[in-house]
Amino acid sequence: MSASNPTLITFVIYIAAMVLIGFMAYRSTNNLSDYILGGRSLGSVVTALSAGASDMSGWLLMGLPGAIYMSGLSESWIAIGLIVGAYLNWLFVAGRLRVQTEHNGDALTLPDYFASRFEDKSGLLRIISAVVILVFFTIYCASGIVAGARLFESTFGMSYETALWAGAAATIAYTFVGGFLAVSWTDTVQATLMIFALLLTPIIVLLATGGVDTTFLAIEAQDPGNFDMLKNTTFIGIISLMGWGLGYFGQPHILARFMAADSVKSIANARRISMTWMILCLGGTVAVGFFGIAYFSAHPEVAGPVTENHERVFIELAKLLFNPWIAGVLLSAILAAVMSTLSCQLLVCSSALTEDFYKTFLRKSASQVELVWVGRAMVLLVALIAIALAANPDNRVLGLVSYAWAGFGAAFGPVVLISVIWKKMTRDGALAGILVGAITVIVWKHFELLGLYEIIPGFIFASLAIYFVSLMGQPSAGMVQRFEAAEKDFRLNK
Template sequence: MSQFSPLHITFAIYILGMIGIGLAAWYYTRSFDDYILGGRSLGSVVTALSAGASDMSGWLLLGLPGALFLNGVSEAWIAIGLIAGAWFNWRYVAAPLRLYTERSNNALTLPDYFTHRFEDKGKLLRVFSALVILVFFAVYCASGIVAGARLFESVFGIPYAQAMWYGAAATIVYTFIGGFLAVSWTDTVQATLMIFALILTPVFVILSLGGPAESLAVVEQVNPANLDFFKGASLVGIVSLLAWGLGYVGQPHILARFMAAKDARTLTNARRIGMTWMVLCLFGAMAVGFFGIAYFAQHPDQAGPVTVNHERVFIELATLLFNPWIAGILLSAILAAVMSTLSCQLLVCSSAVTEDFYKGFLRKKAGQRELVWIGRLAVLGVALLAIWLASDPESRVLGLVSYAWAGFGAAFGPVVVLSLYWKRTTRNGALAGMVVGAVTVIAWKELLADTGLYEMVPGVILATLAVVVVSRLGRPPSPAMEGLFDHVQGELRRDGL
């Protein structure tokens, strides 16, 4: 590949653009509140697209199309679960959480919210929830770095170790410099790039095959089971795929976008934008894989790479169907998906280190400038830890990523929802729910994975029971906690939220 190929140039322009946005965000970052939550200033569009981009990693352009290419529409159940879960999160969690975190001593992080919401003077909630965030997100970040490295390794033909640093460097730079505003603004650009790629690519695939009817006919001719939603499916399998949607209410990097919105009313319009973006992206990604079956059936001479690795279907179609300059832009969407998720995970880890450990235990009276720089150093520290974990892409620790989503969903999800909607929730109930949720997910994965049931399902059920039972058995919440709950509920009813 030429040193100045279109692919090199488009990737370079994209990365420099993201760093430029980081430098612009530096100018607006004047306090720790700015660095962690952007001063709670995000409008509807940025909130919506940032939440979407931070949610959808490289899986959207690699894993999901690859699954549809391999197994047909039976893999669509996971998308249905994700759409339902995301809508519930936007509709029933976003606005209450935005309002409650502001009323709970202007909580900047999820552990900070739990601490103030449940009057946790012993700070066990803060410590445990921050540790859950650091452990799971360190592995998540390592996974993102591996995905970026594989992209650079595949596209540019460079060694894995070199590709790993190239893939991580730009994300670390703009997150380090600009904090939450840089991450949110770049997420908006990246979300736009992702939806452009996922609408344009399947349209061109279908046109190259002669139209939708002709494309469907070829897919059916290859294997009629490709059109069967229940192909090889069991009840447990379908429930497990749908259950991915349960995880949304416990993901710190997505909840942080709700907390950063300008106000609770902003989130109504953001929900419409965010859900439209998500539905179009998911259906576009599925269409790439599904109609890719037909394309490579008609062009078997070009099918070698996707036969070896079905997750390359988007990469191969973009390269084959488009001018190299357009292909470079489309392939940048994969990098955008990886970078958007990695950057917000780095920032959530940074906020846990800075707000929940450094300020919470070491320097309670630390100044704003000091906290911003500690936050930046934490970004760098977590990134280096993730790079170290990613240096061996076959390491068993990266296998934890398969249930990190479930870990967050079970440990935090029930506690978040009940804290917003059940006045009787107590501090001990919340702690029990977090511990039971996290332990159940890990134990189920290690001991009962042969059942085929996704560990999210028992994790969420048992965590919810733990919160309710322990809260009922203990002392009721204090009058101040009940008063704040009633006040927030009253505000939400007044604003029609």
């Protein structure tokens, strides 16, 4: 291996610590509720940082800095869209979803919530939503495994095939053993590591390139358009980047954090912590890519790896500018970003297979111990499929993430959002919303219509389908009664 010993040792210590947390969580995992939602016991700090870390995958330290490095500040519209979308999700969905899931059969998963909220006796709503989760999340998991493989490949000189397994192994281990608590506790550690890396790195790059004035002059000399937020953009392009914010309403791994909060009273404080963390991280990410333009233009002799693959800009800066021990910690932040999201996705897929297929249709009388072990087996199954999908070394992290993000945002976003604010929504409306959203994303992506990011038409068409189909029927008295009771509970305790 080409890596220096300090970097390798740092990685090993970090991975060992994450796996140890997994075994600590194992002791607190007694039933399926513990394994899937941690027994709804998360405080505001863990809820906030876990939601943030599960959201910001390897894309945060690889995909976005690479995009900024290549195109300048015009790519930062995506960060603005994400901040707005995340805030609105915390404001309108988080607290309401926490109480709605509790009032609707103490639902553990999104399909479980949909089935209870809309009294779907046929099982169709549960099956379709679980299938959407499995299809899009398996793609999303693959993106995380690609990011981890890129990290191990460039840091330790491994072949892509070896790096693929090395990057995924630790995440699979602690998710398999500890379930939701392991994922949430490790997310908190990983979120701390990520913000440390993203605040420290741009400061050191700035110092290495001669300070603010010198750095900005170098970036301008490279291309004055780097400062132009509208460079090479169109109205549709900006709307497409901002449209990423719509995805938050439908991401099962983020929504699960809201469902697992210890009470609705924790949500407001969690929102403040999470949004502060997110704004600082995204600001640091944009700065890393932007200042990297100046550094590599001044040092073309070391720019080869970044020229070959711009998603390596953070990795290369960490290796070039820091003591190997510090570089090891900073590069561990990429692994933290990858592991935090991948673990959440594996767990959501596992919960869909266990709670929404196995328990509901195959073994209704299964014991809690049996369900937990089925959940663990499903983690392994989904991980193996995702590794197979990630086997193509030409995969780009941002491309894989954008497709899966759009799929969830359009299929589930309108259903979740409208289900917690409109009591007249019906089961057929929910079904229409999921189908229209998912199909629109797939068709729009295939034909690349208008150059518009597929989440936007998907979200709009799904919302319209929910509204008009719901008007054709009437919710039952029980549905309305549960909705009103949950809304009252929310307003009294928020």
